[in-house]
Amino acid sequence: MGKRVLLGALAILLVIAAAYASFYIAPEERTMGVVQRIFYFHVGSAWAGMDAFLVCFICNLLYIWKREQKYDWLGVAAAEVGLVLTTVVLITGPIWAKPAWGIYWTWDARLTSTFVLWLLYVSYLLLRTLVEEPDRRALLSSLFGVFAFIDVPLVFGAIRWWRTQHPAPVIMGGPGSGLDPTMNKVFFFSVFAMHVLTVFLLVERYGLEKMKSEVDVLQREAEAL
Amino acid sequence: MKNLNSVFAAYIIGWGVFFLFYVSIAKRTSDLRTEIERLKNSVTRK
Amino acid sequence: MSLLSNTSVLLGKELRTEFRSRELLTTTIVFILMVVVLFSFTFDPTTAESRRFGGGLLWLAFLFAASLMLQPCFLREQNNDTLSSLRLAISDPFAIFLAKLVANTLFLMLTELLMLPVFAVLYNVPILPTFHWLLLVLFLGSLGISVAGTALSAISAQARMRELLLPLLLLPILTPVLVASAEVTVGLLDRDPVMQWKGIGFLAVFDLVFLTALWMFGEYLLEE
Numbered sequence: 223m224g225k226r227v228l229l230g231a232l233a234i235l236l237v238i239a240a241a242y243a244s245f246y247i248a249p250e251e252r253t254m255g256v257v258q259r260i261f262y263f264h265v266g267s268a269w270a271g272m273d274a275f276l277v278c279f280i281c282n283l284l285y286i287w288k289r290e291q292k293y294d295w296l297g298v299a300a301a302e303v304g305l306v307l308t309t310v311v312l313i314t315g316p317i318w319a320k321p322a323w324g325i326y327w328t329w330d331a332r333l334t335s336t337f338v339l340w341l342l343y344v345s346y347l348l349l350r351t352l353v354e355e356p357d358r359r360a361l362l363s364s365l366f367g368v369f370a371f372i373d374v375p376l377v378f379g380a381i382r383w384w385r386t387q388h389p390a391p392v393i394m395g396g397p398g399s400g401l402d403p404t405m406n407k408v409f410f411f412s413v414f415a416m417h418v419l420t421v422f423l424l425v426e427r428y429g430l431e432k433m434k435s436e437v438d439v440l441q442r443e444a445e446a447l
Numbered sequence: 448m449k450n451l452n453s454v455f456a457a458y459i460i461g462w463g464v465f466f467l468f469y470v471s472i473a474k475r476t477s478d479l480r481t482e483i484e485r486l487k488n489s490v491t492r493k
Numbered sequence: 494m495s496l497l498s499n500t501s502v503l504l505g506k507e508l509r510t511e512f513r514s515r516e517l518l519t520t521t522i523v524f525i526l527m528v529v530v531l532f533s534f535t536f537d538p539t540t541a542e543s544r545r546f547g548g549g550l551l552w553l554a555f556l557f558a559a560s561l562m563l564q565p566c567f568l569r570e571q572n573n574d575t576l577s578s579l580r581l582a583i584s585d586p587f588a589i590f591l592a593k594l595v596a597n598t599l600f601l602m603l604t605e606l607l608m609l610p611v612f613a614v615l616y617n618v619p620i621l622p623t624f625h626w627l628l629l630v631l632f633l634g635s636l637g638i639s640v641a642g643t644a645l646s647a648i649s650a651q652a653r654m655r656e657l658l659l660p661l662l663l664l665p666i667l668t669p670v671l672v673a674s675a676e677v678t679v680g681l682l683d684r685d686p687v688m689q690w691k692g693i694g695f696l697a698v699f700d701l702v703f704l705t706a707l708w709m710f711g712e713y714l715l716e717e
Contacts, residue, residue, distance in 0.1 A: 352652040380669035440486035
């Protein structure tokens, strides 16, 4: 229990430190001004979200192979945490876009792909609510999780190709825009902080799932008596 | 710097989402903990 | 028995079942026709506009039709309780999937080929000059829809609210197919038609990736 509190405290500290660095240590970007500082939070969440979905994918594969409940618990935890992170990406993107471009949404390639990614994992969680039996639910959602994850590079690739055919404003700065070294350091620190936060949320959500299963077992025991 | 509001909004909304998520997990966890206690008691009583 | 012979036997069964009643084909064709007609009210269907929007609308119609058409794929087996006997008779689960997805691809392409000239007439878009290329994109796109659709139909058949669940699972997964197929089709229907091989490449990669995934994980999809 103490370890979890420690992890939580560490996560909060790192996130606050990253925010401080984003405002006071990183230099101001020439063209977009102060709005660009959203970048550290926005992209940090995006990368952490992708890694959460990667964890979900690995757990899905492990569950299909080994059929141990803990992989299902970690899988759904990772999917939910990933979805929360992706939601933050989809909210901060338009908040950035409005002052930068005057409109909230430009069907920018990365943001559009992120939206589809979001929909995929919403479907994953919806599927879980529609299967009652725990083992069947774990197997079916693991299989869909595998299909969803292998689809992700195809989604990103296809949408990026489509965007090259129909150019439009790019929300996060095109591939040409490099990062000044201080910005780079602040950026990677942000990414690190978001990952620690992710791990903390994963641990908490996993614990909840594990407890749900305990309640199930106890309920069945109580009914059997 | 009017755009500063957007940056603040982004950070605060973002942190808000994480905080709400954590709070919902914590609440459900404590609810389940009481449920587990209740079930354990009813099982041992029987 | 080999994969090929197993698959052809099952494919024959799928085709015979459908052609006996033709209910799936007729309802799918009518559905696409309705969507095509309704779309005409959403923009000004001059030739210029239709060239820009037609490809996308066509594939959207195909996608919606497919997510309905794929429902009975495994539901039929479930309702008639034939899946377990099928698995006993045929050792390789991939054969079952292969037969179903080939049948689904054929059914889809049949409805698409019937609808294409109707679309061309209603929207004043010429399809004959690039017809052979359209055939290619129809094939690769329909194959992609069928592979993913057959796999996901096996999943949704085992859940509640399956009629709503299948489109919910299928449509996000098929985003690359929609994007690539629509883009290639729009290019082919343009006044100066162009063949976008990159799009074809994407479709081929999608088809290959999901066929491989189905081959690797098919048996778990059919677990009882």
